[in-house]
Amino acid sequence: MPAEGSDLIMSARAELVTAEDPYFRGIDADASLPHWMTVRPLASTNPGGPHIVDFAGGRGWLIYTFIRRHAEPQIVVTEAFWA
Template sequence: MPEDGKQLVLSARAELITATDPYYRGIDADVSLPHWITVRPLASTSPGGPHIADLAGGRGWLTFTFTRRHADLQITVTDAFWA
């Protein structure tokens, strides 16, 4: 992955892990994220399951899930793409 894509992916991961509502439920639930990230569930029937974060107006994306841990959430990126 090119360096600019890698930096954007790392920045997106940091934003996602510190989100107030990591499952992004409801309308405009991702308004606290930077303008270059939009988040949606992978399947609308599974809002607590995998999510997709579109990066930089569609130049790339991350598919990720959250795993609850004792003290905090853990993000697991299962797929990353950069064009």
């Protein structure tokens, strides 16, 4: 993966780990994220399941699942794509 895509993926991951609500529930729930990324559930019927992050104007995406743990929350990335 090119450095530009890799850098965006690492930045997106950092934003997700520090998000107040990593499930991004509700309207405009991702308003606090940088302008270059948006988050939504992968399936609207499973809002607590996998989510997709679109970034760089649709040039790439990241599919992840958030695992809530008290001491150390964890983001599990199942797919990363950069065009």
